[in-house]
Amino acid sequence: MKCGSMDWDAAVTWTANGTDIDDSHLNGSYLILKKVDLTQSGQYSCYEGSSWHLKYQTYLRVGVPPKEPVLMCRSNNYPKGFYCSWHLPSPTYIPNSFNISVIHGTREMVCEKDIFPKNRCHIRYLQLFSTVKYKVTLTVTNALGKNSTTLTFDEFAIVKPDPPESVVAKPVPNNPRRLEVSWQNPSSWPDPESFPLKFFLRYRPLILDQWQHVELSDGTSHTITDAYAGKEYIIQVAAKDNDIGTWSDWSVAVHATPWTEEPKQLTTEVQITETTSTSTSSFMPPPTTKICDKGAGVGSGAVAVCWTAGLVLAAYGVLFI
Amino acid sequence: MAAADTPSATLRHHDLCSRGIRLARKMRSDVTDLLDIYVERQGLDASISVAAVDGVPAAAAECWAEQTGTQRLLDNLAAYRAFRTLLAQMLEEQREQLGDADAELGPALAAVLLQVSAFAYHLEELLELESRGAPAEEGSEPPALPRLSLFEQKLRGLGVLRELAQWAVRSVRDLRQLAKHGPGSGTALGLPESQ
Numbered sequence: 001m002k003c004g005s006m007d008w009d010a011a012v013t014w015t016a017n018g019t020d021i022d023d024s025h026l027n028g029s030y031l032i033l034k035k036v037d038l039t040q041s042g043q044y045s046c047y048e049g050s051s052w053h054l055k056y057q058t059y060l061r062v063g064v065p066p067k068e069p070v071l072m073c074r075s076n077n078y079p080k081g082f083y084c085s086w087h088l089p090s091p092t093y094i095p096n097s098f099n100i101s102v103i104h105g106t107r108e109m110v111c112e113k114d115i116f117p118k119n120r121c122h123i124r125y126l127q128l129f130s131t132v133k134y135k136v137t138l139t140v141t142n143a144l145g146k147n148s149t150t151l152t153f154d155e156f157a158i159v160k161p162d163p164p165e166s167v168v169a170k171p172v173p174n175n176p177r178r179l180e181v182s183w184q185n186p187s188s189w190p191d192p193e194s195f196p197l198k199f200f201l202r203y204r205p206l207i208l209d210q211w212q213h214v215e216l217s218d219g220t221s222h223t224i225t226d227a228y229a230g231k232e233y234i235i236q237v238a239a240k241d242n243d244i245g246t247w248s249d250w251s252v253a254v255h256a257t258p259w260t261e262e263p264k265q266l267t268t269e270v271q272i273t274e275t276t277s278t279s280t281s282s283f284m285p286p287p288t289t290k291i292c293d294k295g296a297g298v299g300s301g302a303v304a305v306c307w308t309a310g311l312v313l314a315a316y317g318v319l320f321i
Numbered sequence: 322m323a324a325a326d327t328p329s330a331t332l333r334h335h336d337l338c339s340r341g342i343r344l345a346r347k348m349r350s351d352v353t354d355l356l357d358i359y360v361e362r363q364g365l366d367a368s369i370s371v372a373a374v375d376g377v378p379a380a381a382a383e384c385w386a387e388q389t390g391t392q393r394l395l396d397n398l399a400a401y402r403a404f405r406t407l408l409a410q411m412l413e414e415q416r417e418q419l420g421d422a423d424a425e426l427g428p429a430l431a432a433v434l435l436q437v438s439a440f441a442y443h444l445e446e447l448l449e450l451e452s453r454g455a456p457a458e459e460g461s462e463p464p465a466l467p468r469l470s471l472f473e474q475k476l477r478g479l480g481v482l483r484e485l486a487q488w489a490v491r492s493v494r495d496l497r498q499l500a501k502h503g504p505g506s507g508t509a510l511g512l513p514e515s516q
Contacts, residue, residue, distance in 0.1 A: 079386075127383050128382055128385045128491070129382055129385070129487045129488075129490060129491040129494075130380070130487070131381070131484055131487050132381070193501060194494065194497055195494070242493075243346070243349070243493055244490060
Protein backbone atom coordinates (compact mmCIF):
# COMPACT_ATOMS: atom_id res chain seq x y z
CA MET A 1 0.00 0.00 0.00
CA LYS A 2 1.24 3.43 -0.91
CA CYS A 3 1.15 6.09 1.72
CA GLY A 4 -0.91 8.56 -0.27
CA SER A 5 1.35 11.03 -2.07
CA MET A 6 4.35 10.49 0.21
CA ASP A 7 7.68 9.80 -1.47
CA TRP A 8 9.10 6.34 -1.34
CA ASP A 9 11.85 7.35 1.02
CA ALA A 10 9.67 9.36 3.40
CA ALA A 11 9.63 8.37 7.02
CA VAL A 12 6.21 7.01 7.86
CA THR A 13 4.46 4.86 10.40
CA TRP A 14 1.74 2.41 9.42
CA THR A 15 -0.89 1.16 11.79
CA ALA A 16 -3.42 -1.62 11.49
CA ASN A 17 -6.53 -1.11 13.58
CA GLY A 18 -4.59 1.36 15.69
CA THR A 19 -1.61 -0.89 16.32
CA ASP A 20 1.79 0.05 14.90
CA ILE A 21 3.08 -2.20 12.16
CA ASP A 22 6.67 -3.38 12.42
CA ASP A 23 9.16 -1.80 9.99
CA SER A 24 9.98 -5.23 8.59
CA HIS A 25 6.75 -4.97 6.60
CA LEU A 26 7.83 -1.72 4.96
CA ASN A 27 9.60 -1.14 1.69
CA GLY A 28 10.44 2.52 2.04
CA SER A 29 7.11 4.13 2.80
CA TYR A 30 5.16 1.30 1.16
CA LEU A 31 3.46 -1.26 3.29
CA ILE A 32 3.93 -4.79 1.96
CA LEU A 33 1.64 -7.50 3.23
CA LYS A 34 2.61 -11.03 2.28
CA LYS A 35 0.52 -14.21 2.67
CA VAL A 36 -2.49 -12.17 3.54
CA ASP A 37 -5.07 -13.95 5.64
CA LEU A 38 -8.48 -13.11 7.00
CA THR A 39 -7.12 -11.82 10.30
CA GLN A 40 -5.47 -8.95 8.45
CA SER A 41 -8.73 -7.27 7.58
CA GLY A 42 -9.08 -3.87 9.16
CA GLN A 43 -8.30 -0.20 8.98
CA TYR A 44 -4.80 0.68 7.76
CA SER A 45 -3.45 4.15 8.37
CA CYS A 46 -0.22 5.85 7.37
CA TYR A 47 1.23 8.74 9.39
CA GLU A 48 4.06 11.07 8.51
CA GLY A 49 7.03 10.21 10.67
CA SER A 50 7.70 13.33 12.70
CA SER A 51 4.46 15.24 12.59
CA TRP A 52 2.24 12.24 12.94
CA HIS A 53 -0.09 13.70 10.37
CA LEU A 54 -2.46 11.20 8.83
CA LYS A 55 -1.49 10.85 5.21
CA TYR A 56 -3.49 7.90 4.07
CA GLN A 57 -6.19 5.61 5.40
CA THR A 58 -8.01 2.67 3.92
CA TYR A 59 -10.10 -0.27 5.01
CA LEU A 60 -8.70 -3.56 3.84
CA ARG A 61 -11.16 -6.39 3.39
CA VAL A 62 -9.55 -9.75 2.97
CA GLY A 63 -11.73 -12.22 1.22
CA VAL A 64 -11.78 -15.16 -1.15
CA PRO A 65 -13.29 -15.68 -4.58
CA PRO A 66 -16.66 -17.44 -4.46
CA LYS A 67 -16.82 -21.22 -4.62
CA GLU A 68 -19.44 -22.90 -6.78
CA PRO A 69 -22.81 -21.89 -5.27
CA VAL A 70 -25.39 -24.44 -4.15
CA LEU A 71 -28.66 -24.02 -6.05
CA MET A 72 -32.01 -25.70 -5.44
CA CYS A 73 -35.31 -25.31 -7.29
CA ARG A 74 -38.64 -26.63 -6.15
CA SER A 75 -42.35 -26.28 -6.83
CA ASN A 76 -44.39 -26.40 -3.64
CA ASN A 77 -47.32 -24.56 -5.21
CA TYR A 78 -47.88 -26.47 -8.46
CA PRO A 79 -49.23 -25.53 -10.96
CA LYS A 80 -48.61 -21.87 -10.14
CA GLY A 81 -44.83 -21.87 -10.39
CA PHE A 82 -41.60 -22.75 -8.67
CA TYR A 83 -38.85 -21.09 -6.66
CA CYS A 84 -35.09 -21.34 -6.63
CA SER A 85 -32.90 -20.68 -3.63
CA TRP A 86 -29.16 -20.66 -3.23
CA HIS A 87 -26.25 -20.24 -0.86
CA LEU A 88 -22.49 -20.36 -0.87
CA PRO A 89 -20.85 -23.45 0.60
CA SER A 90 -18.35 -21.24 2.46
CA PRO A 91 -18.20 -17.51 3.16
CA THR A 92 -16.16 -15.13 1.02
CA TYR A 93 -15.94 -12.43 3.74
CA ILE A 94 -16.55 -9.74 1.13
CA PRO A 95 -19.76 -8.63 -0.54
CA ASN A 96 -21.20 -10.90 -3.28
CA SER A 97 -23.81 -10.29 -5.91
CA PHE A 98 -26.01 -13.01 -7.42
CA ASN A 99 -27.53 -13.19 -10.84
CA ILE A 100 -30.00 -15.88 -11.88
CA SER A 101 -31.27 -16.74 -15.33
CA VAL A 102 -34.10 -19.14 -16.18
CA ILE A 103 -34.44 -20.47 -19.70
CA HIS A 104 -37.29 -22.62 -20.97
CA GLY A 105 -36.58 -23.68 -24.52
CA THR A 106 -35.83 -20.41 -26.26
CA ARG A 107 -37.71 -18.31 -23.76
CA GLU A 108 -36.03 -16.43 -20.93
CA MET A 109 -38.24 -16.26 -17.88
CA VAL A 110 -38.36 -13.68 -15.11
CA CYS A 111 -37.33 -14.83 -11.66
CA GLU A 112 -38.80 -12.36 -9.20
CA LYS A 113 -36.53 -11.96 -6.23
CA ASP A 114 -38.03 -12.30 -2.79
CA ILE A 115 -37.43 -9.46 -0.36
CA PHE A 116 -36.90 -12.05 2.34
CA PRO A 117 -35.04 -14.26 2.24
CA LYS A 118 -32.73 -12.50 -0.17
CA ASN A 119 -31.33 -15.68 -1.64
CA ARG A 120 -34.57 -16.80 -3.29
CA CYS A 121 -36.64 -15.93 -6.32
CA HIS A 122 -39.78 -17.37 -7.85
CA ILE A 123 -40.99 -18.05 -11.38
CA ARG A 124 -44.53 -18.35 -12.67
CA TYR A 125 -45.27 -21.20 -15.05
CA LEU A 126 -46.25 -19.90 -18.47
CA GLN A 127 -46.87 -23.41 -19.78
CA LEU A 128 -47.90 -26.67 -18.19
CA PHE A 129 -47.13 -30.24 -19.25
CA SER A 130 -44.11 -29.23 -21.32
CA THR A 131 -41.44 -31.80 -22.17
CA VAL A 132 -38.92 -28.99 -22.60
CA LYS A 133 -36.56 -28.77 -19.68
CA TYR A 134 -35.91 -25.69 -17.59
CA LYS A 135 -32.35 -24.47 -17.31
CA VAL A 136 -31.46 -22.29 -14.32
CA THR A 137 -28.03 -20.70 -14.06
CA LEU A 138 -26.86 -18.88 -10.95
CA THR A 139 -23.74 -16.71 -11.09
CA VAL A 140 -22.12 -15.27 -7.99
CA THR A 141 -19.61 -12.46 -8.36
CA ASN A 142 -17.38 -10.57 -5.97
CA ALA A 143 -14.32 -8.34 -6.28
CA LEU A 144 -12.03 -11.35 -6.47
CA GLY A 145 -13.83 -13.52 -8.99
CA LYS A 146 -16.98 -15.29 -10.03
CA ASN A 147 -18.45 -18.76 -10.08
CA SER A 148 -21.64 -20.30 -11.33
CA THR A 149 -23.76 -23.42 -11.33
CA THR A 150 -26.55 -24.68 -13.60
CA LEU A 151 -29.56 -26.87 -12.90
CA THR A 152 -31.58 -28.53 -15.63
CA PHE A 153 -34.87 -30.21 -14.81
CA ASP A 154 -38.32 -31.23 -15.99
CA GLU A 155 -41.46 -29.46 -14.87
CA PHE A 156 -42.63 -32.54 -12.95
CA ALA A 157 -39.38 -33.48 -11.30
CA ILE A 158 -39.19 -30.53 -8.90
CA VAL A 159 -42.77 -30.73 -7.61
CA LYS A 160 -42.59 -31.30 -3.86
CA PRO A 161 -45.40 -30.06 -1.61
CA ASP A 162 -44.85 -28.65 1.86
CA PRO A 163 -45.68 -31.07 4.70
CA PRO A 164 -49.31 -31.44 5.79
CA GLU A 165 -50.44 -28.99 8.46
CA SER A 166 -52.42 -29.14 11.67
CA VAL A 167 -51.78 -32.81 12.31
CA VAL A 168 -53.90 -33.96 15.24
CA ALA A 169 -53.99 -37.40 16.85
CA LYS A 170 -56.62 -38.33 19.41
CA PRO A 171 -57.56 -41.46 21.31
CA VAL A 172 -60.86 -43.11 20.44
CA PRO A 173 -63.07 -43.50 23.53
CA ASN A 174 -63.54 -47.11 24.64
CA ASN A 175 -61.06 -48.34 22.02
CA PRO A 176 -57.71 -49.14 23.56
CA ARG A 177 -56.01 -49.90 20.24
CA ARG A 178 -57.16 -47.00 18.12
CA LEU A 179 -55.93 -43.51 17.40
CA GLU A 180 -57.70 -41.05 15.14
CA VAL A 181 -55.36 -38.93 13.06
CA SER A 182 -56.38 -35.94 10.98
CA TRP A 183 -54.48 -33.26 9.08
CA GLN A 184 -54.88 -30.54 6.48
CA ASN A 185 -53.43 -29.93 3.04
CA PRO A 186 -50.43 -27.59 3.15
CA SER A 187 -51.68 -24.04 2.78
CA SER A 188 -49.12 -23.37 0.05
CA TRP A 189 -50.74 -25.94 -2.27
CA PRO A 190 -53.06 -23.71 -4.27
CA ASP A 191 -55.70 -26.07 -5.71
CA PRO A 192 -55.99 -29.42 -3.92
CA GLU A 193 -59.32 -30.10 -5.60
CA SER A 194 -57.89 -30.05 -9.10
CA PHE A 195 -54.45 -31.28 -8.07
CA PRO A 196 -55.20 -33.62 -5.18
CA LEU A 197 -52.52 -34.83 -2.85
CA LYS A 198 -51.98 -38.30 -1.49
CA PHE A 199 -50.53 -38.92 1.94
CA PHE A 200 -48.14 -41.18 3.75
CA LEU A 201 -48.63 -41.68 7.46
CA ARG A 202 -46.04 -43.20 9.75
CA TYR A 203 -46.42 -44.07 13.41
CA ARG A 204 -44.63 -45.99 16.13
CA PRO A 205 -44.75 -46.31 19.90
CA LEU A 206 -42.03 -44.26 21.56
CA ILE A 207 -40.54 -47.42 23.02
CA LEU A 208 -39.86 -48.94 19.58
CA ASP A 209 -37.72 -47.79 16.63
CA GLN A 210 -39.67 -49.49 13.86
CA TRP A 211 -42.23 -47.32 12.01
CA GLN A 212 -45.52 -48.54 10.62
CA HIS A 213 -46.51 -46.96 7.31
CA VAL A 214 -49.83 -46.35 5.62
CA GLU A 215 -50.34 -44.76 2.20
CA LEU A 216 -53.64 -42.96 1.70
CA SER A 217 -54.83 -41.96 -1.76
CA ASP A 218 -57.55 -39.60 -0.57
CA GLY A 219 -58.96 -37.98 2.50
CA THR A 220 -57.19 -36.15 5.28
CA SER A 221 -57.81 -38.52 8.15
CA HIS A 222 -57.04 -42.07 9.16
CA THR A 223 -57.75 -44.32 12.11
CA ILE A 224 -54.89 -46.42 13.40
CA THR A 225 -56.39 -49.69 14.62
CA ASP A 226 -53.35 -51.68 15.73
CA ALA A 227 -51.85 -49.44 18.38
CA TYR A 228 -50.44 -51.04 21.50
CA ALA A 229 -52.74 -50.35 24.40
CA GLY A 230 -51.52 -47.74 26.79
CA LYS A 231 -48.38 -46.84 24.83
CA GLU A 232 -47.57 -43.33 23.75
CA TYR A 233 -47.25 -42.99 19.99
CA ILE A 234 -45.43 -40.59 17.71
CA ILE A 235 -47.15 -39.86 14.39
CA GLN A 236 -46.14 -37.97 11.23
CA VAL A 237 -47.66 -37.38 7.81
CA ALA A 238 -46.14 -36.56 4.39
CA ALA A 239 -47.81 -35.43 1.15
CA LYS A 240 -47.26 -35.88 -2.57
CA ASP A 241 -49.12 -34.88 -5.70
CA ASN A 242 -51.15 -37.86 -6.87
CA ASP A 243 -49.32 -38.12 -10.18
CA ILE A 244 -46.02 -36.25 -10.24
CA GLY A 245 -43.07 -35.14 -8.17
CA THR A 246 -41.73 -36.32 -4.83
CA TRP A 247 -42.89 -36.69 -1.27
CA SER A 248 -42.84 -33.73 1.07
CA ASP A 249 -40.77 -33.70 4.22
CA TRP A 250 -42.46 -35.25 7.24
CA SER A 251 -44.87 -33.06 9.16
CA VAL A 252 -44.28 -31.91 12.70
CA ALA A 253 -44.59 -34.98 14.93
CA VAL A 254 -47.59 -35.36 17.20
CA HIS A 255 -47.91 -37.62 20.21
CA ALA A 256 -50.95 -39.52 21.42
CA THR A 257 -51.80 -42.44 23.65
CA PRO A 258 -54.76 -44.73 22.96
CA TRP A 259 -57.70 -44.66 25.35
CA THR A 260 -57.30 -46.72 28.48
CA GLU A 261 -59.91 -47.73 31.03
CA GLU A 262 -59.82 -45.78 34.29
CA PRO A 263 -58.21 -47.94 37.03
CA LYS A 264 -60.65 -48.97 39.86
CA GLN A 265 -60.19 -47.02 43.11
CA LEU A 266 -58.25 -49.36 45.45
CA THR A 267 -58.66 -47.06 48.52
CA THR A 268 -62.29 -48.16 48.92
CA GLU A 269 -61.36 -51.84 49.11
CA VAL A 270 -58.51 -51.33 51.62
CA GLN A 271 -60.60 -49.27 54.01
CA ILE A 272 -63.44 -51.73 53.99
CA THR A 273 -60.92 -54.51 54.68
CA GLU A 274 -59.48 -52.67 57.73
CA THR A 275 -62.94 -51.80 59.03
CA THR A 276 -64.08 -55.42 58.73
CA SER A 277 -61.05 -56.73 60.62
CA THR A 278 -61.55 -54.39 63.59
CA SER A 279 -65.28 -54.21 63.83
CA THR A 280 -67.63 -57.13 63.98
CA SER A 281 -70.95 -55.49 64.27
CA SER A 282 -71.01 -52.27 62.28
CA PHE A 283 -70.38 -51.47 58.64
CA MET A 284 -68.98 -48.03 57.85
CA PRO A 285 -69.23 -46.91 54.24
CA PRO A 286 -65.90 -45.65 52.88
CA PRO A 287 -65.52 -41.84 52.74
CA THR A 288 -65.13 -41.91 48.91
CA THR A 289 -68.40 -43.63 48.33
CA LYS A 290 -71.19 -41.51 46.89
CA ILE A 291 -74.86 -42.27 46.76
CA CYS A 292 -75.86 -43.27 43.26
CA ASP A 293 -78.07 -40.70 41.57
CA LYS A 294 -80.12 -42.02 38.67
CA GLY A 295 -79.77 -38.75 36.87
CA ALA A 296 -76.04 -38.55 37.24
CA GLY A 297 -73.82 -39.39 34.30
CA VAL A 298 -70.13 -39.96 33.96
CA GLY A 299 -68.47 -36.68 33.24
CA SER A 300 -64.92 -35.42 33.29
CA GLY A 301 -63.60 -38.67 34.72
CA ALA A 302 -65.63 -38.61 37.90
CA VAL A 303 -66.86 -41.97 39.16
CA ALA A 304 -69.84 -42.47 41.45
CA VAL A 305 -69.81 -45.64 43.55
CA CYS A 306 -73.24 -46.87 44.53
CA TRP A 307 -74.12 -48.29 47.93
CA THR A 308 -74.65 -51.64 46.21
CA ALA A 309 -71.15 -51.58 44.69
CA GLY A 310 -69.75 -50.65 48.11
CA LEU A 311 -71.35 -53.71 49.69
CA VAL A 312 -69.95 -55.92 46.90
CA LEU A 313 -66.48 -54.52 47.49
CA ALA A 314 -66.85 -55.08 51.21
CA ALA A 315 -67.70 -58.72 50.53
CA TYR A 316 -64.56 -59.11 48.39
CA GLY A 317 -62.54 -57.48 51.15
CA VAL A 318 -63.71 -60.10 53.61
CA LEU A 319 -62.83 -62.87 51.17
CA PHE A 320 -59.28 -61.56 50.72
CA ILE A 321 -58.73 -61.47 54.48
CA MET B 322 -78.08 -29.09 -23.67
CA ALA B 323 -80.92 -30.99 -22.07
CA ALA B 324 -79.32 -34.42 -22.54
CA ALA B 325 -76.22 -33.38 -20.64
CA ASP B 326 -78.23 -32.10 -17.66
CA THR B 327 -80.19 -35.18 -16.65
CA PRO B 328 -79.21 -37.02 -13.47
CA SER B 329 -78.33 -40.15 -15.42
CA ALA B 330 -76.16 -38.10 -17.76
CA THR B 331 -74.41 -36.56 -14.76
CA LEU B 332 -73.80 -40.01 -13.28
CA ARG B 333 -72.54 -41.36 -16.58
CA HIS B 334 -70.35 -38.29 -17.00
CA HIS B 335 -68.83 -38.81 -13.58
CA ASP B 336 -68.34 -42.50 -14.27
CA LEU B 337 -66.68 -41.84 -17.63
CA CYS B 338 -64.38 -39.23 -16.09
CA SER B 339 -63.37 -41.57 -13.23
CA ARG B 340 -62.70 -44.45 -15.59
CA GLY B 341 -60.86 -42.14 -17.95
CA ILE B 342 -58.60 -41.00 -15.12
CA ARG B 343 -57.80 -44.61 -14.27
CA LEU B 344 -57.12 -45.40 -17.93
CA ALA B 345 -54.84 -42.40 -18.29
CA ARG B 346 -52.93 -43.30 -15.13
CA LYS B 347 -52.40 -46.86 -16.29
CA MET B 348 -51.35 -45.61 -19.69
CA ARG B 349 -48.82 -43.26 -18.16
CA SER B 350 -47.35 -46.04 -16.05
CA ASP B 351 -47.03 -48.32 -19.09
CA VAL B 352 -45.58 -45.56 -21.28
CA THR B 353 -42.97 -44.86 -18.60
CA ASP B 354 -41.98 -48.54 -18.64
CA LEU B 355 -42.03 -48.54 -22.44
CA LEU B 356 -39.70 -45.54 -22.50
CA ASP B 357 -37.14 -47.46 -20.46
CA ILE B 358 -37.36 -50.44 -22.81
CA TYR B 359 -37.24 -48.21 -25.89
CA VAL B 360 -34.16 -46.28 -24.76
CA GLU B 361 -32.36 -49.51 -23.98
CA ARG B 362 -33.33 -51.40 -27.14
CA GLN B 363 -32.59 -48.44 -29.40
CA GLY B 364 -29.24 -47.74 -27.74
CA LEU B 365 -30.14 -44.19 -26.79
CA ASP B 366 -29.10 -42.01 -23.87
CA ALA B 367 -32.13 -41.43 -21.64
CA SER B 368 -31.11 -37.83 -20.99
CA ILE B 369 -30.85 -36.87 -24.67
CA SER B 370 -32.89 -33.83 -25.69
CA VAL B 371 -35.22 -34.24 -28.62
CA ALA B 372 -36.43 -31.25 -30.59
CA ALA B 373 -40.13 -30.91 -31.30
CA VAL B 374 -41.10 -33.07 -34.25
CA ASP B 375 -43.75 -32.22 -36.80
CA GLY B 376 -46.86 -34.24 -36.36
CA VAL B 377 -46.27 -35.11 -32.70
CA PRO B 378 -48.90 -33.35 -30.62
CA ALA B 379 -47.26 -31.31 -27.86
CA ALA B 380 -48.84 -31.64 -24.44
CA ALA B 381 -47.60 -28.20 -23.39
CA ALA B 382 -50.46 -25.79 -22.84
CA GLU B 383 -50.58 -22.11 -22.06
CA CYS B 384 -53.62 -20.85 -20.16
CA TRP B 385 -54.50 -24.50 -19.41
CA ALA B 386 -56.64 -23.51 -16.44
CA GLU B 387 -58.91 -21.36 -18.60
CA GLN B 388 -59.82 -24.08 -21.10
CA THR B 389 -63.44 -25.18 -21.36
CA GLY B 390 -64.38 -28.80 -20.86
CA THR B 391 -65.17 -29.26 -24.53
CA GLN B 392 -61.86 -27.78 -25.60
CA ARG B 393 -60.06 -30.14 -23.28
CA LEU B 394 -61.85 -33.12 -24.78
CA LEU B 395 -61.24 -31.99 -28.35
CA ASP B 396 -57.54 -31.35 -27.72
CA ASN B 397 -57.17 -34.72 -26.03
CA LEU B 398 -59.00 -36.57 -28.77
CA ALA B 399 -56.95 -34.96 -31.52
CA ALA B 400 -53.76 -35.84 -29.67
CA TYR B 401 -54.60 -39.49 -29.04
CA ARG B 402 -55.77 -40.02 -32.59
CA ALA B 403 -52.40 -38.69 -33.75
CA PHE B 404 -50.58 -40.91 -31.26
CA ARG B 405 -52.51 -43.91 -32.52
CA THR B 406 -51.11 -43.31 -36.02
CA LEU B 407 -47.61 -42.51 -34.77
CA LEU B 408 -47.42 -45.60 -32.57
CA ALA B 409 -48.63 -47.77 -35.43
CA GLN B 410 -45.82 -46.35 -37.56
CA MET B 411 -43.31 -46.97 -34.79
CA LEU B 412 -44.49 -50.56 -34.47
CA GLU B 413 -44.04 -51.05 -38.21
CA GLU B 414 -40.56 -49.52 -38.14
CA GLN B 415 -39.59 -51.60 -35.13
CA ARG B 416 -40.67 -54.78 -36.89
CA GLU B 417 -38.59 -53.81 -39.94
CA GLN B 418 -35.55 -53.04 -37.80
CA LEU B 419 -35.61 -55.80 -35.24
CA GLY B 420 -38.12 -58.29 -36.59
CA ASP B 421 -38.72 -61.44 -34.58
CA ALA B 422 -35.52 -60.90 -32.60
CA ASP B 423 -37.29 -58.41 -30.40
CA ALA B 424 -39.50 -60.03 -27.81
CA GLU B 425 -39.93 -57.04 -25.57
CA LEU B 426 -40.23 -53.74 -27.41
CA GLY B 427 -42.80 -54.85 -29.99
CA PRO B 428 -45.33 -56.25 -27.50
CA ALA B 429 -44.86 -53.25 -25.20
CA LEU B 430 -45.49 -50.88 -28.12
CA ALA B 431 -48.53 -52.87 -29.18
CA ALA B 432 -49.94 -52.80 -25.65
CA VAL B 433 -49.61 -49.04 -25.40
CA LEU B 434 -51.12 -48.62 -28.87
CA LEU B 435 -54.13 -50.57 -27.66
CA GLN B 436 -54.49 -48.36 -24.62
CA VAL B 437 -54.20 -45.22 -26.75
CA SER B 438 -56.93 -46.49 -29.04
CA ALA B 439 -59.13 -47.35 -26.08
CA PHE B 440 -58.58 -43.95 -24.56
CA ALA B 441 -59.44 -42.20 -27.81
CA TYR B 442 -62.68 -44.16 -27.91
CA HIS B 443 -63.35 -43.21 -24.31
CA LEU B 444 -62.91 -39.55 -25.17
CA GLU B 445 -65.35 -39.94 -28.04
CA GLU B 446 -67.92 -41.28 -25.59
CA LEU B 447 -67.38 -38.29 -23.33
CA LEU B 448 -67.84 -35.94 -26.25
CA GLU B 449 -71.05 -37.72 -27.21
CA LEU B 450 -72.28 -37.18 -23.68
CA GLU B 451 -71.43 -33.50 -23.99
CA SER B 452 -73.82 -33.68 -26.96
CA ARG B 453 -71.10 -32.43 -29.18
CA GLY B 454 -70.17 -35.65 -30.91
CA ALA B 455 -66.66 -36.54 -31.89
CA PRO B 456 -65.24 -34.78 -34.93
CA ALA B 457 -64.55 -36.95 -37.97
CA GLU B 458 -61.08 -38.33 -38.22
CA GLU B 459 -60.30 -37.36 -41.82
CA GLY B 460 -59.05 -33.95 -40.89
CA SER B 461 -56.99 -35.08 -37.92
CA GLU B 462 -54.50 -37.36 -39.69
CA PRO B 463 -50.93 -36.17 -39.30
CA PRO B 464 -49.19 -35.22 -42.54
CA ALA B 465 -47.15 -37.92 -44.26
CA LEU B 466 -43.71 -37.91 -42.66
CA PRO B 467 -40.56 -37.68 -44.78
CA ARG B 468 -38.43 -40.78 -44.89
CA LEU B 469 -36.00 -40.56 -41.99
CA SER B 470 -32.67 -42.19 -41.33
CA LEU B 471 -32.59 -44.96 -38.77
CA PHE B 472 -31.18 -42.66 -36.09
CA GLU B 473 -33.76 -39.98 -36.86
CA GLN B 474 -36.49 -42.61 -36.57
CA LYS B 475 -35.20 -43.59 -33.16
CA LEU B 476 -35.11 -39.98 -31.98
CA ARG B 477 -38.59 -39.32 -33.29
CA GLY B 478 -39.82 -42.43 -31.49
CA LEU B 479 -38.31 -41.13 -28.26
CA GLY B 480 -40.03 -37.81 -28.79
CA VAL B 481 -43.36 -39.52 -29.44
CA LEU B 482 -43.19 -41.56 -26.24
CA ARG B 483 -42.08 -38.64 -24.10
CA GLU B 484 -44.88 -36.47 -25.39
CA LEU B 485 -47.36 -39.31 -24.87
CA ALA B 486 -46.25 -39.63 -21.25
CA GLN B 487 -46.88 -35.91 -20.73
CA TRP B 488 -50.26 -36.18 -22.40
CA ALA B 489 -51.24 -38.99 -20.07
CA VAL B 490 -50.59 -36.73 -17.08
CA ARG B 491 -52.39 -33.85 -18.74
CA SER B 492 -55.37 -36.08 -19.51
CA VAL B 493 -55.70 -37.01 -15.83
CA ARG B 494 -55.80 -33.31 -14.97
CA ASP B 495 -58.18 -32.50 -17.82
CA LEU B 496 -60.60 -35.23 -16.83
CA ARG B 497 -60.47 -34.14 -13.23
CA GLN B 498 -61.42 -30.62 -14.30
CA LEU B 499 -64.19 -32.09 -16.41
CA ALA B 500 -65.49 -34.13 -13.48
CA LYS B 501 -65.37 -31.08 -11.24
CA HIS B 502 -67.47 -28.95 -13.55
CA GLY B 503 -69.97 -31.58 -14.66
CA PRO B 504 -71.39 -32.33 -18.11
CA GLY B 505 -72.22 -29.63 -20.60
CA SER B 506 -69.66 -27.25 -19.20
CA GLY B 507 -67.96 -26.44 -22.45
CA THR B 508 -70.52 -24.88 -24.72
CA ALA B 509 -70.62 -21.34 -23.41
CA LEU B 510 -67.99 -20.14 -25.82
CA GLY B 511 -70.06 -20.98 -28.88
CA LEU B 512 -67.73 -23.62 -30.26
CA PRO B 513 -68.86 -25.01 -33.61
CA GLU B 514 -71.04 -28.11 -33.48
CA SER B 515 -69.52 -31.23 -34.99
CA GLN B 516 -71.11 -32.76 -38.09
